[in-house]
Amino acid sequence: MTFLMITGRTVNQGVTVENKTSAEYAAETSTCFMHEFDMLELGLDDGDTIRVTGPCGEVVMRASASVEVETGTVFVPYGPYANHIVAAGTRSTGMPDFKSHDVEIEPTDEEPKTVYELMEDLGGLAYDR
Amino acid sequence: MIVKDAVCPFCGCLCDDIEVEVEDDRVVAVTNACELGTTKFMGEKRMKSPILRDGDRWKDITYDEAVQYAADMLLSAERPLLYGWSGTHGEAQCVGVHMAELVRGVIDNTSSVCHGPSILAIQEVGHPGCTLGVVKNRADLVIYWGSNPIDAHPRHLSRYTRYAEGFFLENAFRDRKVIVVDVRKTETASIADEFVRIKPGGDYAVLSALRAIVQGKTDTIPRTVAGVAREQLIRVANLCKSAKFGAVYFGLGLTMTRGKYKNIRNAIELVSELSRHTKFTISAMRGHYNVYGSNEVNTWMTGYPFGIDYSRGIAFYNPGETTAVDILARKECDAALIVGSDPAAHFPRKCLEHLADIPVVQLDPYPNATTAFCNVQIPVAVTGIDAEGTAYRMDGVPIRTRKVLSTDYPSDREVLSRMYALMREALER
Numbered sequence: 001m002t003f004l005m006i007t008g009r010t011v012n013q014g015v016t017v018e019n020k021t022s023a024e025y026a027a028e029t030s031t032c033f034m035h036e037f038d039m040l041e042l043g044l045d046d047g048d049t050i051r052v053t054g055p056c057g058e059v060v061m062r063a064s065a066s067v068e069v070e071t072g073t074v075f076v077p078y079g080p081y082a083n084h085i086v087a088a089g090t091r092s093t094g095m096p097d098f099k100s101h102d103v104e105i106e107p108t109d110e111e112p113k114t115v116y117e118l119m120e121d122l123g124g125l126a127y128d129r
Numbered sequence: 130m131i132v133k134d135a136v137c138p139f140c141g142c143l144c145d146d147i148e149v150e151v152e153d154d155r156v157v158a159v160t161n162a163c164e165l166g167t168t169k170f171m172g173e174k175r176m177k178s179p180i181l182r183d184g185d186r187w188k189d190i191t192y193d194e195a196v197q198y199a200a201d202m203l204l205s206a207e208r209p210l211l212y213g214w215s216g217t218h219g220e221a222q223c224v225g226v227h228m229a230e231l232v233r234g235v236i237d238n239t240s241s242v243c244h245g246p247s248i249l250a251i252q253e254v255g256h257p258g259c260t261l262g263v264v265k266n267r268a269d270l271v272i273y274w275g276s277n278p279i280d281a282h283p284r285h286l287s288r289y290t291r292y293a294e295g296f297f298l299e300n301a302f303r304d305r306k307v308i309v310v311d312v313r314k315t316e317t318a319s320i321a322d323e324f325v326r327i328k329p330g331g332d333y334a335v336l337s338a339l340r341a342i343v344q345g346k347t348d349t350i351p352r353t354v355a356g357v358a359r360e361q362l363i364r365v366a367n368l369c370k371s372a373k374f375g376a377v378y379f380g381l382g383l384t385m386t387r388g389k390y391k392n393i394r395n396a397i398e399l400v401s402e403l404s405r406h407t408k409f410t411i412s413a414m415r416g417h418y419n420v421y422g423s424n425e426v427n428t429w430m431t432g433y434p435f436g437i438d439y440s441r442g443i444a445f446y447n448p449g450e451t452t453a454v455d456i457l458a459r460k461e462c463d464a465a466l467i468v469g470s471d472p473a474a475h476f477p478r479k480c481l482e483h484l485a486d487i488p489v490v491q492l493d494p495y496p497n498a499t500t501a502f503c504n505v506q507i508p509v510a511v512t513g514i515d516a517e518g519t520a521y522r523m524d525g526v527p528i529r530t531r532k533v534l535s536t537d538y539p540s541d542r543e544v545l546s547r548m549y550a551l552m553r554e555a556l557e558r
Binding site: 021 | 138174246280283387500
């Protein structure tokens, strides 16, 4: 199913943002808030993993029911998971389309990666000391 | 020891009434701050010493070695990018601009991915703004448009709007109306007197409709505009026109969505229309505690607020070309110095693929996502905790942050000044 993905700030993202190696930060920024009717349609329960495919690739997140979003729209807290699939074009403004990407969502059995696993996929090296 | 009136270095509110309890050079309790500020003051797990990537492992190095590495990297680069700057104090930002000029690099700050579009709109039509104190004491109508202060600026509501006392308002809680305009029914929306839910991407159309109503052209408005009923638009326009003093606070819901800076331009022009009937102001909800300062410092030193390219020997500004995301995505820069931000967590993946290919030095107290792409990371003191310096609040008021505890970490300004001195010395030789 196709959804409009909006990214934005949440309290939990802000609380964990200075500790990006923590499991809490990874959990918050890999959460995809969805309308419960959409979750029903995809056969998802709270916390089920989903594959989210955007214009630049795919990433695994966890679905979470939210009363804040409308059907057809999903909300993902700012962070490395959403940005793994966001395109870099800025339409000559310097600002990517952080709030206006269409994404495909389907259930999956895979687990979300850690932040450093995502970074290593792109050529980085985990710092784990 | 209790430090009173400490300044919180988290968001653009720069709350200056924080009490911090310090024992044995550790913060043990924080009073008055929101959850975001408290967590920042209590932050632990700092990086202990500078690190160098050596193949597939990390090696500890000294500050002298790290600073020399950074100076050499910037001097040997043809087109270095100096990015970040919103999470540090103005004095460090000043050194950054001097460094960019010296090496003919590009200096950009995080506003290019937050309120950069707002600045583009302000450059087109101006900024009818005011300080937070004016809104607190006078505003009887506050509109949050595409911003969610309960999550992003938690004390904005209690210090300046919904729950604040106002000198010229008899009963501020009763007399001050709050309107929230958003595509999501956020927690902020649930405490508003009026919630206007817009279909994503419809902000420009709704702003235009409100402008038409304020101009008396109500007949031209269709039954719904971007999902908002005509009746509600008329009600909101009337609330605005009948207010004695209105204030609009907008967030990234306007800058990041379709239309970007044109949305802000339309919002500013709505405020200008409203000011023909009553007093109205508009301001951005700035995110990082000193992102406003990075715009101020860059503007007074270079003439431009962000995205400044010194490759011609003079300051050149062209957002979309000289901004960090574009430069990285085009694989244009051949070295990057990152200060006070974490682009690897907040930039699209294509930018990170290029960060992996070039030398990167980062100044940051904590390991973060960008650490993975660093050749060297230099841990520094946190401004407002173990370093002091000037920061600009979201309304442009400069506030001196305080040092609440002592550590051995050098401040951003100290590290950058040492780098700059080495670079000048090398160039003069």
